[in-house]
Amino acid sequence: MTNPRRIYLLSPKDLSPETIAVTFAKTSRSPQPFDAIAAELTDERSAQFHEKWVVGYGHSSVAEHAVLHLALENVSRLAIETIEGNRLASYTEKSTRYQQWEGDAFFVPDELTGHPLREPFVTTCQTLFQTYQRCVEIVQEHFQSTISQDEGESPKAYARRIHTRAVDVCRFLLPAASLANVGVTINARALEYAICKMLSSPLVEVREIGESLLAVARKETPTLIKYAQCNRYLQTVRDEIRQAGKDIPIMPGGDSVRLVTWDKDGQLAILAAVLYRFGTSGSYEACLDYVTALSQEEQQSLVQSLMGKRGKFDQPLREFEYAQMTFDVVMDQGAYFEFKRHRMMTQTPQLLGTHLGFAIPRAITDSGCEVDYRAAMGQAAVLFTQMEAWNPDVASYVVPNGFNRRVLFTMNLREAFAFCRLRAAENAHFSIRWVAYRIAEIIQEIYPLLGTYLDISQDNSSSKIQEQFLSSL
Numbered sequence: 135m136t137n138p139r140r141i142y143l144l145s146p147k148d149l150s151p152e153t154i155a156v157t158f159a160k161t162s163r164s165p166q167p168f169d170a171i172a173a174e175l176t177d178e179r180s181a182q183f184h185e186k187w188v189v190g191y192g193h194s195s196v197a198e199h200a201v202l203h204l205a206l207e208n209v210s211r212l213a214i215e216t217i218e219g220n221r222l223a224s225y226t227e228k229s230t231r232y233q234q235w236e237g238d239a240f241f242v243p244d245e246l247t248g249h250p251l252r253e254p255f256v257t258t259c260q261t262l263f264q265t266y267q268r269c270v271e272i273v274q275e276h277f278q279s280t281i282s283q284d285e286g287e288s289p290k291a292y293a294r295r296i297h298t299r300a301v302d303v304c305r306f307l308l309p310a311a312s313l314a315n316v317g318v319t320i321n322a323r324a325l326e327y328a329i330c331k332m333l334s335s336p337l338v339e340v341r342e343i344g345e346s347l348l349a350v351a352r353k354e355t356p357t358l359i360k361y362a363q364c365n366r367y368l369q370t371v372r373d374e375i376r377q378a379g380k381d382i383p384i385m386p387g388g389d390s391v392r393l394v395t396w397d398k399d400g401q402l403a404i405l406a407a408v409l410y411r412f413g414t415s416g417s418y419e420a421c422l423d424y425v426t427a428l429s430q431e432e433q434q435s436l437v438q439s440l441m442g443k444r445g446k447f448d449q450p451l452r453e454f455e456y457a458q459m460t461f462d463v464v465m466d467q468g469a470y471f472e473f474k475r476h477r478m479m480t481q482t483p484q485l486l487g488t489h490l491g492f493a494i495p496r497a498i499t500d501s502g503c504e505v506d507y508r509a510a511m512g513q514a515a516v517l518f519t520q521m522e523a524w525n526p527d528v529a530s531y532v533v534p535n536g537f538n539r540r541v542l543f544t545m546n547l548r549e550a551f552a553f554c555r556l557r558a559a560e561n562a563h564f565s566i567r568w569v570a571y572r573i574a575e576i577i578q579e580i581y582p583l584l585g586t587y588l589d590i591s592q593d594n595s596s597s598k599i600q601e602q603f604l605s606s607l
């Protein structure tokens with residue numbers, strides 16, 4: 135055979151990320167095999183190539199082939215929001231579910247240096263952490279007396295289960311200043327924009343993290359991250375729009391999960407698109423007309439062909455992306471922190487504050503911790519109000535996970551399947567399970583033909599989860 139198939143790795147153990155990126159980029163113009171191209175490259179020649187093509191001619195996608203693994207330790211959870219605000223990257227972070235936070239593991243923002251609010255900030259965070267530690271003990275004892283050991287469960291496994299459940303409940307007290315670690319895998323193109331956003335942040339901590347990332351990344355990919363800098367446009371837009379919106383009233387209350395807009399013909403669009411893909415050479419309009427003219431039974435039969443044989447781990451087809459929904463949701467910050475990890479949607483969170491009140495886990499009430507809990511949350515809310523009048527961005531650091539936050543998002547039905555499957559599952563945290571069930575229930579109303587196939591247990595519902603786990607939303 136003159137043209138044998140070859141499939142192999144360009145290993146980062148042998149080649150730098152920039153050299154790998156140039157090797158792939160050169161295949162566009164060179165008939166040579168990849169390893170031959172790589173053998174001719176040096177770091178210097180790779181840099182010259184990037185200067186010419188990526189920087190000079192704007193062939194930016196080449197930088198996607200240079201991938202970095204970045205370890206960030208002891209950064210605040212508020213800073214992590216900006217770090218993880220980049221869709222085209224992968225993250226794993228310290229979990230508020232599986233780890234208990236240490237007593238002083240919170241960040242004191244530089245903006246407070248020499249400011250009269252510094253001391254109240256430190257005191258309030260200490261109160262929150264002390265209340266958290268106390269509640270973990272008490273809630274754990276409460277669970278020990280109310281949850282029995284499963285048959286065959288070892289004492290160690292039982293103790294771990296009880297502890298995890300207590301930590302899950304008490305995480306509501308942890309402020310956004312809490313320190314965490316996060317591992318990030320990201321390509322050089324996405325990283326350049328991520329750093330640009332960080333350098334444009336209103337928070338000193340985030341800007342400093344951006345500078346550190348720049349320094350670290352430049353060692354590995356000097357040409358590709360060269361031009362990451364603060365973006366004036368991002369700063370100006372933020373400041374001017376904030377001013378423009380200051381008179382819009384805040385209205386707490388009402389339904390916490392609201393569907394704002396959706397594709398009314400979303401189900402028909404999906405069915406038309408799958409027929410377009412598999413069933414015909416006709417136009418999309420012809421497919422849509424055909425599906426629309428079917429009787430309800432015929433539509434159901436088509437849906438059965440589409441979904442009936444789907445296995446437990448089979449994703450819905452990509453055509454499920456033709457149905458879009460926009461929700462306006464109020465969820466607690468702990469739930470939002472998990473929600474933000476879902477990258478296949480467009481999310482717009484509001485600034486983290488205390489205006490929308492806080493949730494109370496039922497176990498906090500049942501274990502007798504509610505007075506303590508309310509006092510700590512109240513102290514945080516009072517300080518937040520004082521800090522907000524001075525600097526609303528820095529004020530967010532003091533807000534605990536239990537406070538509610540408003541998030542606007544658009545997702546398609548395919549992402550809704552992935553989201554509900556993960557987040558309505560029994561092992562998910564009850565805050566986000568509640569959100570996932572509410573979303574699923576709404577989808578089942580608006581898209582009954584396809585919504586019935588969402589991968590959620592029908593034995594549960596948002597109201598049952600609320601009843602079981604939350605005294606107050």
Ligand SMILES: Cc1cc2nc3c(=O)[nH]c(=O)nc-3n(C[C@H](O)[C@H](O)[C@H](O)COP(=O)(O)OP(=O)(O)OC[C@H]3O[C@@H](n4cnc5c(N)ncnc54)[C@H](O)[C@@H]3O)c2cc1C
Nearest residue numbers: 223224225226227228229475476477478552556557561562
């Ligand atoms: C029980 C549980 C425990 C968890 N514990 C932790 C934890 O301790 N620490 C932590 O940091 N996170 C944790 N997570 C979060 C988890 O790692 C995911 O980041 C989060 O659930 C988002 O899921 P996703 O990536 O599937 O979703 P989305 O980003 O919404 O993506 C939807 C789907 O698109 C595809 N997709 C999206 N991006 C990519 C990509 N870059 N590459 C390949 N496919 C992609 C996948 O099929 C994915 O399912 C936990 C989640 C669960 C459910």
